Amino acid sequence: EHPVLTMTESEQLWLLECYQLIRKRLNRPTPGRYMREATVSLVRAFYFEICNLLDVRVPQSNSKTQSRAYAIFDQFIKLVSQHFKHERSVEWYSSEMCLTPKHLSEVVKLVSGKTAGQWINTLVIIEIKSLLMNTPLSIKEIAMEMNFPNQSFLGKYFKNTEGISPSDFRKGMPG
Template sequence: MEEELIKKLSLDDFIQIMGEEPQSEGLHVFISKNFTQIPITYPFRNLGNDILFVEKGSLKVSINLITHTLKKNESIAVAQKSVIQMLEISDDLSVININFSTKFIVDNFFKSNSIDAFSYFTHNNAPKLKLSKQEGKMFKIMARILKDYNKKEQAIFKEEIIRNTFGVIAYKFAEIFKRTYPDLKVELSRQEELAIRFWNILQENVKIERSVQFYANTLNVTTGHLSKTLKEVSGKTASQLIEAAVIIEARLLLQDPKLSISQITEELNFPDQSFFGKYFKKQMGLSPSAYRKENRK
């Protein structure tokens, strides 16, 4: 199909939807006033990285089909290419969202002693963080400084202030992350690096390639080595991870009532609707139509 059914939203798209003025390339700081309604009602795939912080009120959001409820002084990192849907907001919701590109990180922080600070932002399903009252106050001040300088066309030491202010935020989040989740690894082994490379390639090709051989060839490893490594890292084989990724895409598409089962079958590159139905039911225990009906309740 020519049209992407789960919309991809770039930073420019987000700026337009939110009625914001552009700031600088690769970085945008959004500080909301009270929302009166959900600004984006459909699931979308983000093309940047985000730090989402609730300043006041509460927000219920789905990220890669995992539902999170964020309340005052809680924050979550959203890695690029995640599928996001805002589900519920309180009447008094105020948020701060820092959107940044991978290029911004590479250009400003790609040093061996800096990588550790950004590990939290690379998790596909990062846990939410709870900031103390003082930490929340500090973050709000830093975010406003960052936005102020990011909006300026010219300022003495503008780039340095932006880089160092963002760096303070990143390091503080890294400290909170490590304090809250001390057992999560940061340094990647060769096996973990291969798993991440596999996942990135899978995200790009999940709709058209479901063969373990394709991914093994792309990574220049054998199918056996790939599956063994993925099993060690994730607890699942390559074929199981491919199936899981396909099912995530299918479930997301099935949440859109405007799409027919036939359209979803075509979008996911299945040979026919019957084959897709059997594939989906094997994984979920329900047919696509039954799953859709169940999730409308």
């Protein structure tokens, strides 16, 4: 309903500063022991800054249908955030939420513009990239952590989405 929102110049500069801070953190030559946790915290703070901007600009709808759709989406995102390392099927999430997979995907697409499967895939890929960039774990260890049957499955999953193998992605990182 609100595809374009206008920000003031100061809001734009603030978000740009937040974004640049995340980029600086990711480009540090020596990651450090708590690199991942610090980066996740910065990304969360950035997300909440955007939510605050949206909250001020987007009128709250009184529609029960829309409220229900947003409630389903919120529940879905919370579940995915907790379980994406081990569960990648829309069917599993829809079952947990007592919905059909089709209904879940339709509601998620209506609210966010992406299907449930796309959201799951996005979170999985972001986590794999984070592990490749910020940990010394081997690709085999990452496959185990992300609940892939083996390194080959992880490689195919990653390459299908990113167009590059996990090892090539890791080699191509700045540093």
